Amino acid sequence: NVLERDAAGLAADIFAEISANSDAAFGELADDFGKRFASVVDDKREVRMSGLDNGAISLSDAGGTIRSLETLSGGTRECFVFAARLALARRAAEDAAVLVLDEPFLTLDDARRRRAVTMLKRFWEDTKWQIVVLTKDHELAQLVADTFKTVGVVENRLRVGS
Numbered sequence: 001n002v003l004e005r006d007a008a009g010l011a012a013d014i015f016a017e018i019s020a021n022s023d024a025a026f027g028e029l030a031d032d033f034g035k036r037f038a039s040v041v042d043d044k045r046e047v048r049m050s051g052l053d054n055g056a057i058s059l060s061d062a063g064g065t066i067r068s069l070e071t072l073s074g075g076t077r078e079c080f081v082f083a084a085r086l087a088l089a090r091r092a093a094e095d096a097a098v099l100v101l102d103e104p105f106l107t108l109d110d111a112r113r114r115r116a117v118t119m120l121k122r123f124w125e126d127t128k129w130q131i132v133v134l135t136k137d138h139e140l141a142q143l144v145a146d147t148f149k150t151v152g153v154v155e156n157r158l159r160v161g162s
Helices: 002-041 074-092 110-127 138-147
Strands: 047-049 057-060 066-068 098-102 130-134
Touching: 002 047, 002 074, 002 110, 074 110, 110 130, 110 138, 130 138
Parallel strands: 098 130
Antiparallel strands: 047 057, 057 066
16 A cells, blocks of 8 residues: 555656646747737737647737637637747757748738738748748738748749630
């Protein structure tokens, strides 16, 4: 019984340490996500995380009220998810890589779209990753080309049919 009790105590200590480390890791991720998100919404927002699923993420809305990610507008959710993806991509690969975005920023207004593309350029400046943006939106294609023109954007327009 003493051995079993000692083993249970050791297991409890291990799980407590794992929990404390995950809380710290999620806190660090929340800070990183929040900084990137703030650059798109042009406003400092608080981000809280206990996991990576939508129900485990909450952030302050424009009025300062903490709300679940699921209850925010589509544009705000899209901004946050974009910021989170860039933060996770940056952490996942240390060496040069490729980032592919398919029809990004569909629900963003023009101001947030410009800030998101600017954040994408800063991501490129930090990482030098190759970035591929796939879109049928001519205005977005032009915005990306204009934003990245000083770094030598290559634009390819694909035509389907004759």
